[in-house]
Amino acid sequence: MKEEIQLETIKRCSSQYILALNDTLNVINGKWKLPIIGILLYGKKRFKELQREITKITPRMLSKELKDLENNGIVKRTVYDTTPVMVEYELTESGKTFNRVLDTMVEWGIEHRENILHK
Amino acid sequence: MKEEIQLETIKRCSSQYILALNDTLNVINGKWKLPIIGILLYGKKRFKELQREITKITPRMLSKELKDLENNGIVKRTVYDTTPVMVEYELTESGKTFNRVLDTMVEWGIEHRENILHK
DNA sequence: CGGTATCCTCACCGATACTG
């Protein structure tokens, strides 16, 4: 588990607030999680498909990030008993609604660019 | 500048979208930026005040994170020509509206916890 | 196909001391 951002230093905030924020940060955290989520928003994918669509990710990192996302309840992993074995990854309900967070981040980013230009 | 999350791998997204998202990620990025913003949301603070309110941050890191936030247009630094010198940090307009992003992150985090419990 | 195992680098961050 990665060292967390020091949210507990915001003393005025409830621990509920901090736990929830940390959960969200854990989804964002790492170089490849948002790209993975971004692709899975369009539907189920197999390991090799993800690797092809995410330029330059190594299997090591893809495996690690998918495990993290699975442990955090963002991604569901399904193994089909075929030969050779087939594994599919898809977003959970939480994973799908994470879209809202991304949208808010993008909206703020766009407004921020406008704020800076108009000064 | 830190290496960016590989957003360009989400090929279906516009570069506008990716730039905006990266701007937002730059505000989040680092161990102490959210704590600093969280405190500055309550008003202007001096360097030493921030150091006191954020437990265990070293002046080195506080200085670095404040510079990053200033460069990103989130924090405004004002030097008063007194003796000894007095420096105040406050949020810009963008910094203040960043609250919306935090709120969305907290909302998602809370819903996510509920999703997990009800399974 | 769907991953592990190993090794290695570099940037993040802490500790400590010092400065204008």
Added chain:
DNA sequence: CAGTATCGGTGAGGATACCG
């Protein structure tokens, strides 16, 4: 007060090779 300088550890992530 408001920082900077220097040193050093650690862990995220890349490269490459291999496995069932």
